[in-house]
Amino acid sequence: MNSLCNLCRRTFISLKSCKPLSRSYSETTEDQHVYDRAIPWKSNKELADYLCDNIVYDSYAIGALNKPYGVSFSKDGLNWQNIEERNKQFKPVIKHRTPKIANPDDVLETNRGFIRDDKINLKAALPLIQDKINDGQPLRVVRVPEKYTSGISLLARNEKVELRIKKCLARSKATRAAIDSYLAIVSGEPMAKNLENFSIGVKLEVSDNKKQKKAVLTKKYSQNEVNRSLVKLATVHSNLLSIGVDESNGEVLASLLRLETGIKRWHFVRLMLASHLLAPALGDHLFGARVKKVMGEIVLIDQWSQAAAIGKQKLDPRLLSRLGLKEGSEMYIPTMIHHSAVSLEGFFGRNADSQLTLQANAPEHFVWTAGRLGLQMPDCEQKDQMEATV
DSSP states (O other): OHHHHHHHHHHHOOSSOOOOOOOOOSSSOSSOOGGGGSSOOOSHHHHHHHHHTTEEEEETTEEEEEEOTTOOSOSSOEEESOHHHHHTTOOOOEEEOSOSSOOHHHHHGGGOTTOOOTTSOHHHHHHHHHHHHSTTOOOEEEEOOOTTOEEEEEEESSHHHHHHHHHHHHHHHHHTOOOEEEEEEEESOOSOSEEEEEEEEEEEEEOTTSSOEEEEEESOOOHHHHHTTSEEEEEEEEEEEEEEEOTTTOOEEEEEEEEEESOOTTTHHHHIIIIISSOOBTTOTTTGGGEEEETTEEEEOOTTSHHHHTOOOOOOHHHHHHTTOOTTOGGGSOOOEEEEEEEETTTTOSSTTOOEEEEOOOOHHHHHHHHHTTOOOOHHHHOSSOOEEO
16 A cells, blocks of 8 residues: 555655745746746636737638637537537537546646636637627637647637638648647757658557556558557658757757647647657656656656656756746746647638648747747747738
8 A cells, every 4th residue: 555655656746735836036026937927817707808819810700819828628628519509508529638648737737836727718718709709609619729738729700611621620631731830948959950741650559557558659550550540640840940058068958949740649749859859848747757868868768667657857957047946846837839830721722822821929938938048039929919821
């Protein structure tokens, strides 16, 4: 019994302590760090007001919102494909959005002082958003980033546009087009500065005792595995945009990356950053522990090892100091991944120039973190106005 308790403590930290993590402050007020403002709202009305003030695009019956970090689609993890049917109390077609692999962020979020209750979510705020921007008429939620990723959420004002968006997404999925663009602040320097049309597979690997599954990248797979959806194939582009170094010795502490892909399953973006580039996103406690520094070298450890099972990311004290945090305060950092752009190919027809590209600026805490680490944000991210291009 004692060994079981010790295992739980090692693997999941503690669920009893809701006390904010120890931290120091720099260039902020005595009572508030910039990360405290990552989730400022206290009700769904405040969330709805925030989202309505952060509309990326509103034309052609498409509404695109810049979803903030820490906001899930719904409390129960279910995605109602037709909001109007839900309001009429019809039984809708539902899709389970809860991943097959547990996210330690959900387990450990009680130790993050700024995380709010899941009762504040997009689904609950949607009726208020409808009243403000659609005269009370129902909006259809087509696509939303996962809870710990900020960025573009796609809404449709009618069924026709909803189906058109889904056709664009399905077409891109079939061709494995990299339609989603992400900005990520990562620890250290990636192993590959640039990737172009890089192909990789992702699958769930089963433990020896058949009781656990973990996502892994793979270059070896059969066509049968692909046909049965046991392996998902992805095309990836990545570019190193900026690096932040320690002035004393020139060592790279953090980097800013742009990663483009068309797959989101099993937290693919996080997995790609950690397992292939060996540069996990700051605040990633799902895959961040798989990357360790051993005798000055960055290595990828076995995902089944005890060190990887702990889940907590370990960052350089110099990096934490720049962020105004004390050593051991890694859990206080929001996950630094932002869904900055999405391209809907063929939205206006089959012409070559019929692509609709939506862009959204990174949130305040993301831009602040980049600045503190000496990372240069892209020009489009420094504009005050979010935009869409056709």
